[in-house]
Amino acid sequence: MPRSPSDEATALHPTDESLAPAAPRDDAAALRLAVDALSPVMPIETTDDFAGAQWTKLLVNHVNALPAITGLSVQQTIADPRLRAVLLASMKETIGIARAKGVHFAPVQGLDDRLLRFVQRAPRILAQLVPRAMARRMGSTPNPGSTLQSIRRGQLTEIDHLNGAVVVAAATLSRPAPVNATLVTLVHAVEHDHRFRTPTEVTAALHSRR
Template sequence: MKVAVMGAGAVGCFFGGMLARAGHDVVLIGRPQHVEAITRDGLRLEAQQFDERIGAPHLTASTETSAVAGADLVLFCVKSTDTEGAGAAIKPYLGAETLVLTLQNGADNAERLRTVIAQDVAAAVVYVATEMAGPGHVRHHGRGELVIEPSRASEATARTLIDAGVPTEISPNVRGALWAKLIVNCAYNALSAITQLPYGRLVKGSGVSETMHDIVGECVAVAQADGVTLPPDMDSAVTRIAQTMPGQYSSTAQDLARGKLSEIDHLNGYVVKRGAALGVPTPANRMLQTLVRLIEDKARAAI
């Protein structure tokens, strides 16, 4: 299979690296510093079970969106803020039969992408703890499974991913799974970003468990008002994340630490927006969105 990774950050590099390691031809489309390092030395994939460099002929890198040309599968891994723009950028190069799999935070990226491109788009829920430890170096902290929605090519794609060592499930309720992941992100991302603490230390803070309970309660109320079928006992699911990923910093924390804009408007901010539309109050989520925006504004003002 020929695979293109659009937005080769930590998530894209991990899954792209796993596919290339299994012998598929993968091109990573990303930032110049990563592309240069990967072109020179290969991608360093520091997983929990192995630490390898993966390079040509199976793995290459490019800064150009035209590199998606000829791909059977596109792993769409850009920030939620960039969904429509990145979709428009790759649109001229997509084949008629290409499957675009969205591996992004947030609950509505696939539907937003479908307004831009005509190709088959399938949402995926990503459960993996990764970080870019340096140019061309992805570090894997835990998990690594995907849940994808049914589509024309979902079964073949799932088999390919499973054979590459990526546990993959096809679910008819991906909307519910996306919301469950969104709720986990709403509980952890902003708090980890504001404190710059990993999950294991974060949850030991005074009042944190009660605050997370409030956040989760608001999210569940909005999801139910929106007709979403959630897994049972979201509070327990949220608690387990700190147990399975104690050393992980949220993607929002990583963004703020690097002075980058975060996806907060598509995480807690999305819950606030849907809550307002559905008449469900979301004060805890609104507060977290506001605080992260203030930190972003402060960082921009200092430049």
């Protein structure tokens, strides 16, 4: 079956759970066996809207870029008002692009279509409650995120398939995605020179692109 444009423009990179498309009736028993086998080692969700789930998961994974750029944990980046504003701006930008492509966000890890539409429309003082809640769900143990873990191992990151996927999707609409593009550029810069950026440097880079 051909992939939809939204499928091609996004990549699913699970962090602490996996998503599986709901199976046709003939395959439902096999899917149930797979879910039962994997559930003891990782949380599993099934969905009837795989493209919508991919986009929601992409937004969940937006927390990865700033730790990779700054060397801080996810919780620390969200606690910093400057970095939280950058994260929120990247989420708003992504939601707008996804909606322009006709995406309906499927529920994933506490995010769903109604909540994400609220994030896009609400003023920052209210919308920032969502990333704050995402940080609380992670608990008190510092979470570096998968992208920072790759940086620490000296490996290339998956950023082109995360925020970079948003930039690609925006291009198919002839729209810019300056926030996500800046985050991609900064992650690649850290990959290259192994120097973490300060929150001030992050915001300065963002303002120079907008």
